[in-house]
Amino acid sequence: MSAPPVAPSSVRPTSGVARRATWAAWALIPTAMLASVLGLAFSGAAGPTDLADAGAIVRWGRPLLTVVWQLSASVTLGGLALLMFALPPGGAASAGERRRAPRAAVDGAGWRIASRAVMVAGPVWAGALVLDLVFGYATVAGRSIGGEGFGDELVFYLTELSTGRAALVAAVLAAVASIACVAVAGYGTTVIAAVLSMSVLIPIATSGHASGSAYHELGMSGMFGHLLFAAVWVGGLMVLCLSAPRLGRDLASAVHRYSAVALWCFVGVGVSGAANAWLRLGGWDGFFGSYGALLLVKIAIFVGLGAIGYLHRVRTVPQLKPRPDGGAPRAFWRLAAVEVLVMGAVMGVAVALADTGPPVPQEAQENLSPAEELSQQPVPPPPTLGRWFTQGTPDLLFAYLAVTLAVVYLTWVLRLRRRGDTWPVTRTVVWLVGCAGFAYVNLGGAAVYGRILFSAHMVQHMSMVMVLPILFVIGAPVTLALRALEGRTDGSRGPREWLLAVVHSRWARFASHPVIAAVNFAGSMIVFYFTPLFELALTTHLGHIAMVVHFSLAGYVFVNVLVGVDPGPRRPIYPLRLVLLFATMAFHAFFGIAIISMGTLLAADYFGALGLPWGVDALADQETGGEITWGIGEVPSLALAIGVAIMWARSDQREAKRVDRAADRNSGAELEAYNAMMQRMAKGESREG
Structure with a gap:
């Protein structure tokens, strides 16, 4: 018989290892920034330009601002994923829930912490994207911020140029999504916030490196998938570590469920990353430049994250059992702390990689035929029966x-x-x-x-x-x-x-x-x-x-x-x-x-x-x-x-x-009853006659 619903437990784990996992989640921010600075210094992407230089504040500030909005986006999307699929809400079960299935005892503290993290991260994401509008134009125009005519030029950039319009749409969508994030209170508002938050990534994906390549659609899909899967993966672990000291008896179930989500994210990041690399490198020779070197570092860290995830799945996660005090093996939190710091490093390298020019230029192609311009893909040869089964588009x-x-x-x-x-x-x-x-x-x-x-x-x-x-x-x-x-019995979905x-x-x-x-x-x-x-x-x-x-x-x-x-x-x-x-x-x-x-x-x-x-x-x-x-x-x-x-x-x-x-x-009782009814009706008709 399952335990009755209880109020959130007053017993909280005080393990120093769990506390260090929380600090590791906060340490991810400076780790990502440091990795970004080192990557930019290596590739020279933040160095002064010969023609129009926006200044050191813009050249170094925009990548760090990108780290801020990507981390806040990760906490927003990862926290919403945990709320939707992993964490049970607190409080006693309703009468309808008790009738449908007995509900296991839960703490619910993880839900409250994750919802608060989303409430904070959503507005931070929107504010960072608004600042990114200004830094983005300064980078494109090679203008220092606040110069003469800067405001009018910024308005023109945001309303007339495709890159500026995409950035403006992303900032507006992020502002709307931040309102939904602040209003998160149950599953309905969580779904609305998640849909709006994912929509912010769409205009961002349209202005990525591959937006001007021959395979524009593949570049958009790859960029969107890469951003989404990485955000849910990194942000989910960050929120899990932030709530580590207060997860209580919800720890085991939350970690098991996040592990399944993380596996899908790992595959999604790998597939989308491979597609993006294929568009940018142009061949094996692309690995010999600064862009290729940073990409190799990113791949190595990604493989290391996969190894850590494998160790979690085969060693530490199976040892987690629901416990009243919310305790967990020390090895689990040690490995989680290392994993979240490694994630910060790979995010910093990714930001530096995005600001480094790839071997294959990603600008809009010139001298395209009308068919290529309209269809946004190379013109295939004339259709034949065989080509219907040999031609393809990625x-x-x-x-x-x-x-x-x-x-x-x-x-x-x-x-x-x-x-x-x-x-x-x-x-x-x-x-x-x-x-x-x-x-x-x-x-x-x-x-x-x-x-x-x-x-x-x-x-x-x-x-x-x-x-x-x-x-x-x-x-x-x-x-x-x-x-x-x-099915689940703890109130989560x-x-x-x-x-x-x-x-x-x-x-x-x-x-x-x-x-x-x-x-x-x-x-x-x-x-x-x-x-x-x-x-x-x-x-x-x-x-x-x-x-x-x-x-x-x-x-x-x-x-x-x-x-x-x-x-x-x-x-x-x-x-x-x-x-x-x-x-x-x-x-x-x-x-x-x-x-x-x-x-x-x-x-x-x-x-x-x-x-x-x-x-x-x-x-x-x-x-x-x-x-x-x-x-x-x-x-x-x-x-x-x-x-x-x-x-x-x-x-x-x-x-x-x-x-x-x-x-x-029933030995033909229904048929006998039917025949008897028909006989009574016949007798009634004969009497009336």
Whole structure:
């Protein structure tokens, strides 16, 4: 029997090692600054320039200011991650929580410390980014701060130049996120603060080193992922060490959960870092300069952090057990203190590396063709059947997502099998095929030619909205997750609790209503293709990501309403499902015919200005796209109709078997009662006659 909820424990560990872990978290700040200064001194990036020199204060002050905002961003994002996934809130369980599951005794002090750290770090992050606006312009213009006309020039920089606008947007978003951070009080406000805080990294990623390279989208995705994973990893450990003396009985569970998050962050930092290095180095010769030398130092420290994390997972973390006094093995806190200081060193080196010019120039390319300028990628050779399967475009976000979906699904299946449960092999195979299809559609030939040919774009789009959702729905990921993931009893939320919260939320119920799902599935295509949203998705990476996310989810929700087995939507009766499906089939036919018969181009300013070197009739290609829309839309819809009919027949068979079993149990009492009722009705009619 679990212990009843208790108030926060008054017993606090006074271990000197735990106290030193707290001091190590504070020491990370000067460690990062010192590493940054040493790196800048080595590379000479902070040295005076020959033409326009902003002065020593700007040259040395901006990197140190970058350390400040990156550390405050790390504490903000890492603390929010701990609040969302690792730390239990304090206080007694509510009556509803006690009915759902017995709640283990918790201290809750870690939650309070993490929330306070977020409340402080969020505004510090916003203030540092505001100062970075001024130092950033001074660096770009080579002007000392406060000179004559500096203010007017700064306004022009922030409103007219892309780099300045990105910095201004980041500062404004950080200010809004800081308000949400100060208001953190529960899971709802924590989610809002986390979403707003992650959005701050988007404009920062657009102005990174790779923003002007040939693979602009890969550079953006790599920079965003690198910043996010590193911030959660470093900030989570900092907040954990800051709250070390007061974690109490929450220590063991918090450390185990953070260890799982840190492993994902380690992989994410490694993958995104490799992509960024590939864009900047240009080959093995790039390691022989000052940039390459700093990069090698960063890689060595990163490998050392991986070794420390491995020692944690195999030695110190397994020794942690829930204890009333919150004690922990001294080796754990010693290793944690060393790890957090090493993290400070690698962050300082990273800041110095960002200010050092890479071997491959990252400025905007010149003399680009119209197709390269608009599509922001090299023009591929003319499409052939073979090239549809050999051409590819690097996109770290979609590649990481596809691999993660496959790995997590297989992990859940293996967890069930180790427990002695089974999971249908067909569902696993279908899910993996769906992951491979998602990767091809967003990384293969469909993605390469989909940016310059309307017909190829419709292959990509209709695959996302009609074909892949069927595979993912058959895989039943929600059902598998609820069976494989363990629930928590201490009031915190893990993946299972968050999944249930999303599935049973009011927004999910609204979006999965059969009529709403059908209208969103069909109507959003009209809104997208006949408004500027289509061109926005073609010309911007964020618009393209939004398109993929929206239509993938819209297709998944609609198909799940029709043939899914996962919990969540209130599915209509089978005749109504067929009505909805036939209505969408008619819509796809109408939509395809409308595109075929159009005499003008969709996104004419884009497709009409590409000027592809191998010659394309854009209007004829659009007609082909309409035919593809009609064909790809009808074939999966027919398969769904067959699936609904089969499910309807099986439902009738199950109902008939249920009635037969009930009749066997009560010797036909229901049938006899029904016959008796009919006899009474017949006698009543005869008397009336």
